[in-house]
Amino acid sequence: MRRLLYLLPFLLFIGVGIAFYLGFQRDPRDIPSALIDKPAPTFDLPAIPGQPATGGLSSAKLTGDVTLVNVFASWCIPCKAEHPVITRLSREQGVTVFGINYKDKPEDALTWLARNGNPYAAIGADQDGRVSIDWGVYGVPESYLIDRQGRIRFKHVGPLTPQVVEEQLLPMVKHLRQG
Amino acid sequence: MTRILPAALLALSLTLPALTPALAVQPEEVLPDPALESRARAISQELRCLVCQNQSIDDSNAPLARDLRVLVRDRLQAGDSDAKVMEYVTDRYGDYVLLRPPFKATTLVLWIGPFAVLLLGAIGTFLFLRGRRGVTAGTDTAPLSADERRRLDALLRKDD
Numbered sequence: 145m146r147r148l149l150y151l152l153p154f155l156l157f158i159g160v161g162i163a164f165y166l167g168f169q170r171d172p173r174d175i176p177s178a179l180i181d182k183p184a185p186t187f188d189l190p191a192i193p194g195q196p197a198t199g200g201l202s203s204a205k206l207t208g209d210v211t212l213v214n215v216f217a218s219w220c221i222p223c224k225a226e227h228p229v230i231t232r233l234s235r236e237q238g239v240t241v242f243g244i245n246y247k248d249k250p251e252d253a254l255t256w257l258a259r260n261g262n263p264y265a266a267i268g269a270d271q272d273g274r275v276s277i278d279w280g281v282y283g284v285p286e287s288y289l290i291d292r293q294g295r296i297r298f299k300h301v302g303p304l305t306p307q308v309v310e311e312q313l314l315p316m317v318k319h320l321r322q323g
Numbered sequence: 324m325t326r327i328l329p330a331a332l333l334a335l336s337l338t339l340p341a342l343t344p345a346l347a348v349q350p351e352e353v354l355p356d357p358a359l360e361s362r363a364r365a366i367s368q369e370l371r372c373l374v375c376q377n378q379s380i381d382d383s384n385a386p387l388a389r390d391l392r393v394l395v396r397d398r399l400q401a402g403d404s405d406a407k408v409m410e411y412v413t414d415r416y417g418d419y420v421l422l423r424p425p426f427k428a429t430t431l432v433l434w435i436g437p438f439a440v441l442l443l444g445a446i447g448t449f450l451f452l453r454g455r456r457g458v459t460a461g462t463d464t465a466p467l468s469a470d471e472r473r474r475l476d477a478l479l480r481k482d483d
Binding site: 173179 | 391415419
């Protein structure tokens with residue numbers, strides 16, 4: 145029994161070591177969203193000026209089916225990197241994707257969409273970034289998965305990768321569509 | 324001596340402004356009402372900039388920090404209390420934006436942890452020392468035998 149007591153500091157050291165090892169592997173940018181399982185914020189954003197075809201984006205459009213809301217900007221390099229993934233989600237994998245165009249110049253956004261393609265069912269232009277603050281956005285790109293009742297169920301900060309889509313997003317979409 | 328003091332004061336007053344960090348708050352953000360502005364400054368110093376993470380939004384030049392500073396001022400002008408403004412921001416960004424974590428169930432370990440470790444150490448030390456006192460007091464050591472006593476005396480005498 146006494147002998148075990150002498151092992152205690154060593155065991156504590158191992159425990160703290162493991163905690164630090166795991167802790168330092170976490171991405172400090174990955175902040176848990178305060179909005180998970182809460183209803184998406186109420187908002188009504190106009191379309192990007194010069195692109196009225198799809199209309200703007202409002203919270204009313206987010207109910208009914210499982211949808212993905214993607215916050216993007218033409219000045220954001222990772223947005224361009226994730227664009228093919230978003231496009232595939234919308235065109236091939238059957239997920240309705242809405243866009244929030246974050247603090248962008250309308251002409252820049254339109255040029256960017258013309259060059260890279262527009263996979264969004266509708267885009268709301270958030271020129272002053274206020275609506276994005278309601279969504280808890282702190283770095284574009286960010287993507288939110290919304291269930292049929294209009295609640296936020298999943299958030300991804302940074303560019304969506306095929307791996308995140310296959311392993312997290314699509315299983316979640318399937319699960320939410322059944323529920 | 325009479326000349327050194329004013330000179331020192333002058334030197335100090337010239338260097339002090341250079342020591343305070345440059346303000347991130349831009350002139351156009353400042354509210355006309357000084358009371359409201361000082362409340363806004365106090366709140367901003369408590370809120371973490373999510374882009375640079377270890378700066379408050381009051382210190383940070385990040386565009387998001389600026390947006391949040393303006394938001395805080397807008398809320399104050401709309402008549403919100405300080406607590407209401409804090410709540411508005413934490414509703415959107417979670418407790419993580421607070422530079423001083425709140426005391427609640429999920430942060431219990433954070434607040435209580437160090438004191439718990441201290442208490443455990445104190446209990447451990449107490450038990451250890453109490454165990455040792457028994458040894459030094461000689462309660463469980465046999466008294467010297469006649470032979471041992473003679474040897475001890477011989478050794479002590481040799482020293483003189």
